[in-house]
Amino acid sequence: MPYNTWFYLLPFLGTSLLxxxxxxxxxxxxVLLCASILxxxxxxxxxxxVLAFTTLVIxxxxxxxxxxxxTYLEIKxxxxxxxxxxxxxxxxxxxxxxxxAACVIILGILFFxxxxxxxxxxxxxxxxxxxxxxxxxxxRLVMPLGISFYTLSAVSYVTDVSRERCPAExxxxxxxxxxxxxxxxxxxxxxxxxQLGTELKTEHRFNYQEFCFGAQLIVWGLIQKVxxxxxxxxxxxxxxxxxxxxSGIIVILGMLIYTFQxxxxxxxxxxxxxxxxxxxxxxxxxxxxxxxxxxxxAEFWRRWHISLGAWLKDYVFxxxxxxxxxxxxxxxxxxxxxxxxxxxxxxxxxxxxVWLGNGIWHGAEWKYIFYGIYYYIILFASRMLEPVFDKICxxxxxxxxxxAWHHFQVARTFVIVNIGMLIFRAENLGAAGYMLxxxxxxxxxxxxGSLLRWSKIECNYAAAVWAGMVVAVILVFFVGLAHEKxxxxxxxIAAMPVCLRWAIYMGAVLAVVIFGAYGPGFGEIDFIxxxx
Amino acid sequence: MKPEGKRRYFLFFLILAAGIxxxxxxxxxLARTNPERLRTRNLNYSLLxxxxxxxxxxxxxxxxxxxxxxxPMDLWEKxxxxxxxxxxxxxxxxxxxxxxxxxxxTQSPKLVLLEGNTxxxxxxxxxxxxxxxxxxLGYYVPVxxxxxxxxxxxxxxxxxxxxxxxxxxxxxxxxxxxxxxxVETEKSKDIxxxxxxxxxxxxxxxxxxxxxxxxxxxxxxxxxxxxxxxxLMEISEETGIPYLDLNMRIDELKILWDEDSLDGGxxxxxxxxxxxxxxxxxxxxxxxxxxxxxxxDQYADWDALLVEYxxxxxxxxxxxxxDEDETDEADLEA
Numbered sequence: 132m133p134y135n136t137w138f139y140l141l142p143f144l145g146t147s148l149l150x151x152x153x154x155x156x157x158x159x160x161x162v163l164l165c166a167s168i169l170x171x172x173x174x175x176x177x178x179x180x181v182l183a184f185t186t187l188v189i190x191x192x193x194x195x196x197x198x199x200x201x202t203y204l205e206i207k208x209x210x211x212x213x214x215x216x217x218x219x220x221x222x223x224x225x226x227x228x229x230x231x232a233a234c235v236i237i238l239g240i241l242f243f244x245x246x247x248x249x250x251x252x253x254x255x256x257x258x259x260x261x262x263x264x265x266x267x268x269x270x271r272l273v274m275p276l277g278i279s280f281y282t283l284s285a286v287s288y289v290t291d292v293s294r295e296r297c298p299a300e301x302x303x304x305x306x307x308x309x310x311x312x313x314x315x316x317x318x319x320x321x322x323x324x325x326q327l328g329t330e331l332k333t334e335h336r337f338n339y340q341e342f343c344f345g346a347q348l349i350v351w352g353l354i355q356k357v358x359x360x361x362x363x364x365x366x367x368x369x370x371x372x373x374x375x376x377x378s379g380i381i382v383i384l385g386m387l388i389y390t391f392q393x394x395x396x397x398x399x400x401x402x403x404x405x406x407x408x409x410x411x412x413x414x415x416x417x418x419x420x421x422x423x424x425x426x427x428x429a430e431f432w433r434r435w436h437i438s439l440g441a442w443l444k445d446y447v448f449x450x451x452x453x454x455x456x457x458x459x460x461x462x463x464x465x466x467x468x469x470x471x472x473x474x475x476x477x478x479x480x481x482x483x484x485v486w487l488g489n490g491i492w493h494g495a496e497w498k499y500i501f502y503g504i505y506y507y508i509i510l511f512a513s514r515m516l517e518p519v520f521d522k523i524c525x526x527x528x529x530x531x532x533x534x535a536w537h538h539f540q541v542a543r544t545f546v547i548v549n550i551g552m553l554i555f556r557a558e559n560l561g562a563a564g565y566m567l568x569x570x571x572x573x574x575x576x577x578x579x580g581s582l583l584r585w586s587k588i589e590c591n592y593a594a595a596v597w598a599g600m601v602v603a604v605i606l607v608f609f610v611g612l613a614h615e616k617x618x619x620x621x622x623x624i625a626a627m628p629v630c631l632r633w634a635i636y637m638g639a640v641l642a643v644v645i646f647g648a649y650g651p652g653f654g655e656i657d658f659i660x661x662x663x
Numbered sequence: 664m665k666p667e668g669k670r671r672y673f674l675f676f677l678i679l680a681a682g683i684x685x686x687x688x689x690x691x692x693l694a695r696t697n698p699e700r701l702r703t704r705n706l707n708y709s710l711l712x713x714x715x716x717x718x719x720x721x722x723x724x725x726x727x728x729x730x731x732x733x734x735p736m737d738l739w740e741k742x743x744x745x746x747x748x749x750x751x752x753x754x755x756x757x758x759x760x761x762x763x764x765x766x767x768x769t770q771s772p773k774l775v776l777l778e779g780n781t782x783x784x785x786x787x788x789x790x791x792x793x794x795x796x797x798x799x800l801g802y803y804v805p806v807x808x809x810x811x812x813x814x815x816x817x818x819x820x821x822x823x824x825x826x827x828x829x830x831x832x833x834x835x836x837x838x839x840x841x842x843x844x845x846v847e848t849e850k851s852k853d854i855x856x857x858x859x860x861x862x863x864x865x866x867x868x869x870x871x872x873x874x875x876x877x878x879x880x881x882x883x884x885x886x887x888x889x890x891x892x893x894x895l896m897e898i899s900e901e902t903g904i905p906y907l908d909l910n911m912r913i914d915e916l917k918i919l920w921d922e923d924s925l926d927g928g929x930x931x932x933x934x935x936x937x938x939x940x941x942x943x944x945x946x947x948x949x950x951x952x953x954x955x956x957x958x959x960d961q962y963a964d965w966d967a968l969l970v971e972y973x974x975x976x977x978x979x980x981x982x983x984x985x986d987e988d989e990t991d992e993a994d995l996e997a
Contacts (some may be wrong), residue, residue, distance in 0.1 A: 137800060137807075138793040173789050596817065629671075637679050641686065645810045650797060 134403040156334035170313040178275035186307045192233035193292040193299035226293045241282040249495030277316040288324045297325040314404040320418040320438035335412030345409030352402030360395035361648035379574030390552040421611040426540035443485045451481040498560045690809040700815040721746035725778030726754040731930035732881035734940045735828035736972040742944040743955030748829030756861040761798040779880045838921040839928030844884040851893035878906040884928035
C-alpha cells in the first residue's frame with residue numbers, strides 16, 4: 132500500500148490513529164503492531180513469515196548473547212583477575228559467533244532473494260565462455276516488502292546487543308514491531324533499536340503539536356512526491372528509456388530533472404513516513420539534511436540517505452578497519468609512509484567495502500555496483516590528492532575561506548552527484564556511458580522539433596510546466612536554505628497570524644488535491660526506493 | 664503551539680471542506696463547459712451529464728469490451744433506440760457502479776446492458792478498495808475526479824477524442840487468427856467476492872431505478888472463454904438476470920475475424936461493432952419494449968449527430984486506418 136494513495140492516507144492511517152488514541156497508552160503499541168501486520172499482509176501476504184523468521188533469529192540471538200554476558204557477570208567477581216580477561220574473551224568469542232550466525236542467516240535470505248538470479252546469470256555467462264556445460268537455473272523470486280531495509284535494521288540490532296549499545300528485547304512482538312513498523316517498512320529510514328525501539332516502547336499520550344506537525348509533514352511529503360516528483364516522471368522516463376534519440380541539452384536536462392525527481396521522491400516518502408509516525412507521537416531519525424548544500428561527495432553522503440551511510444559506517448567500515456588484517460596493514464603503512472598517507476591508505480582500503488556495499492545494496496545490477504565504485508574512486512582520489520590540491524591552491528593563492536570557493540565546491544559536488552544519478556537511473560551501464568557521451572553532442576531537434584515543441588508532443592510538457600518546475604526547485608531550495616540556517620519551518624508557520632497560517636495549511640492540502648498525480652492517466656507512481 | 668480550541672478546530676475543517684466543495688463545483692462546471700479539456704476516461708462522466716434528461720433508453724456498461732461492441736448511432740439509425748456507451752477502458756465493477764449512479768442522476772433508462780468482461784477483472788482486494796475510494800471520492804467530491812484538468816488548461820494539450828454517445832470510431836484491422844476459442848467445458852471461472860458484492864449492488868441499483876438489467880458478452884477471443892460463459896450462466900440462473908453470450912453466436916453475427924477485429928481478437932473494430940449492433944437491435948426490439956424515437960422532434964439532435972457520425976465514418980474508412988494506432992492506452996489493460 133503506497134503512502135501516496137488516498138487509501139493509505141484516509142482509511143488506513145485515519146483508523147489506525149483513531150484506535151491508537153482510544154486505547155490506554157500502555158496498550159497502544161499493540162495497535163501499531165496490528166496495523167503494521169495488516170499493512171504488510173496487504174503488500175506481501177505470506178511473505179510476512181520471512182520477516183517473522185528474521186525477527187525470530189535476532190530475538191533468539193540477542194537473548195543468547197545476553198545469557199552469555201549474564202553468565203560471565205555472575206562469575207566475574209569470583210574469578211581471579213588474570214582469569215577474568217580470559218573469561219571475558221571467551222564470552223566475546225561466543226557472542227561473536229552468535230552475531231556471525233545470525234547475520235549469515237538474515238543476510239543470506241536477503242542475498243538469496245535479491246542476488247541469486249544476478250549471480251546465477253553472471254556465472255552462467257562465465258561458464259558459457261569457458262565452455263562449461265553446467266547452468267544455474269533462474270528462479271522466480273518475490274522479494275518480501277522492505278527486505279533491504281529491515282534486514283539492515285535486524286543486523287544493527289543483534290550487533291548492538293553484542294556491543295552493549297542496547298539491551299536484548301525479551302518480548303518477541305515488540306521486536307517484531309521494530310522491524311515491521313509500517314511507516315518505515317517501505318523505504319526506511321533504516322532504524323536502530325536504541326532509537327526506534329525506545330520510541331515504540333514509550334507510552335505516548337496525545338500531543339496536539341506533535342499530531343499537527345506530523346500531519347503537516349505528511350502534506351509536505353505529498354507535495355514533494357505527488358506534485359514535484361511524479362510530474363517529472365514523464366520527462367525522465369522518456370529521456371532515459373529512449374536515450375538513443377536524444378543528446379546535448381535534452382540529456383543534461385534529463386539528468387538534472389532525474390536528480391530532482393529522486394530527491395523529491397525519496398525525501399517525500401521519508402517525510403510521509405516521519406509525519407505518520409509523528410502523529411502517533413513517535414519520532415523517526417532524519418534521512419536527508421539538505422544534501423545539495425554539500426561541499427564534497429563525502430559530505431553529500433553524510434546528508435543523503437543518512438541512515439544507510441551511518442549503517443555502512445558502523446557495521447561495515449568499523450568492523451573492517453578494526454579487523455586484524457587492517458590493523459597489520461595500518462602498522463605497515465605507518466612504517467613505510469608519511470603520517471598523512473599512513474592514515475589515508477588503510478582508511479581508503481576499508482572504504483572499498485563500504486562503497487561496494489552501498490552499490491550492491493541498491494540492486495542486483497552492474498550499474499549499481501559501478502555506482503558504488505564511482506563514489507569510491509572520487510572519495511579515494513580526493514583523499515589521496517588532498518596534499519596536491521593544497522599545494523595547487525597555495526600556489527594559485529586561492530583563499531579557501533572565501534564564499535566563492537564554498538560555492539565552487541557546492542557546484543563541483545552537484546556535478547559529481549548528477550553524474551552518479553545518471554549512472555544510477557540509466558537503463559544499464561552501457562546506456563549510462565552512451566548518455567554521458569551524448570551530452571557533448573549538440574541537440575539537433577530534427578524530427579522532434581524545438582525543445583518546447585518536442586516536450587509538448589512527447590511529454591505533454593509546455594512552457595508553463597517548465598515554469599512550474601522552476602518554481603518547485605526554487606521552493607525546495609528556500610526550504611533547504613531555511614533548514615540550513617536552523618529555522619524550524621513548521622514552528623515558524625505555527626507562530627504566524629491565524630489567517631496566514633491557515634491559508635498556508637489549506638493551500639498545501641488543496642494543492643495536493645488539485646495538482647497531485649493521481650487518478651486517471653497516472654495510477655499512483657511507485658516510490659523509487661521501494662524497489663530496492 | 665497551543666491547541667486551537669474546539670471551535671477553531673471545527674472552523675478550520677469547515678473552511679477547508681468549503682474550499683473543497685467550491686473547487687468541486689468549479690471542476691464540475693469546467694468539465695461540463697470544456698469537455699475537450701478532459702482526459703478520455705473522464706469524458707464520459709461529463710458528456711453523460713450533458714445529455715438531455717430522461718432521453719436515453721439503453722445504457723451499455725462495462726470496460727472497453729462494452730463500448731467497442733455497441734454503436735449507439737447505428738442503433739438509432741436502424742431501430743430508433745436511444746443508447747449510450749457509459750463504459751470506460753479497464754473499468755472495474757465499482758467503477759461501473761458509480762458510472763451507473765451518475766447516469767441515473769439524469770436518466771431513466773429502460774434497460775442496462777452490462778458487458779461481462781469487467782466481472783472477471785481481479786487486480787486484488789487492495790487495488791479494488793483503493794479504486795473504490797477514488798470512485799467514491801470522485802462521485803461525491805468531483806474535484807478528485809477532474810483535478811487533472813489544470814494540465815490541459817495550462818499546456819493547451821488535448822486528450823480529446825470525439826465520441827458518438829460514448830462510441831469511438833476505430834477502423835483499424837488486426838485479425839484474430841487462432842481459431843475456435845469457445846472450447847466446451849463444465850468448469851467455471853471464479854470471481855472475486857468483492858465483484859460479487861458490487862454486482863449485487865448494481866442489481867439493486869437498477870431495480871431501484873426501474874431499469875431492467877441484462878448481462879452480455881461481446882465477441883472477444885482474447886478474453887472470453889467457456890469457463891467465463893459458464894460463470895455468467897450461473898449468475899444468470901441465480902439472479903434471474905438474462906445473459907446473452909455473443910461469442911456463441913459468431914456465425915449468426917457474421918463476424919469475420921480477419922475483418923472485424925481491432926487488435927488481434929481483443930476488441931471489435933467499427934465493422935465488428937456495427938455487426939453486433941445490427942443483430943442486437945433486432946434482439947432488443949424483440950425482447951424488450953423499447954420505443955422507436957425516430958421522427959420525434961425531441962430527438963432531432965440525434966439525427967444531427969447521425970449525420971456527423973456518418974461523415975466521420977466515411978472519412979475514417981477512406982483513410983488508411985491501419986497506419987494509425989487506434990488502441991487507447993488504457994485499452995491495453997482490457
